Amino acid sequence: MTVRGIDHVGVTVPDLETATLFLGRALGAEVLYDTLPRDEGPRTGPELEQRLGAPEGTEQRAVRMLALPNGPGLELFEFRAPHQEPPALPTDFGWQHVALYVDDLDAAVTRAVEAGATPLAPPQPLPGPEEGPRNRFAYLRTPWGSSLEFLTYPDPQPYEEGSARRRWRP
16 A cells, blocks of 8 residues: 555535635635535435534535645535534644645745735745755635645755655755
């Protein structure tokens, strides 16, 4: 068994169309297909609840697969449920943000902000084992409140001195 990489990341959004527009404008994501077109939904019932581990009374209203310019996919889910929590914060358990490597950090932040994201702070130098003169990152919030990170590390990183493995090959 070989893990080849991340195929897609699933994201629950409050409105599929608004999220698709934001991700297209901010990240260049393109629609590949709708797994559950809105006019064929909603899906409900015990089978859905068991398969997804969703609470009783959940409605799966629409599902869409997007592709980032260099992968992976972003699978968008629109649900209605008796109780929905806001997006996870970095201190909550579970998957807490999506990080995307970009060639031009400032341009990526500007594009995302113009599309509706909120920057949490100006771009910062990457720390410690990731540092380098031009290695930087920035965190933003999507319009629905999820965490998004952009990072770039065009310069060698200190951890590379002790390992042949690389996180990413830009």
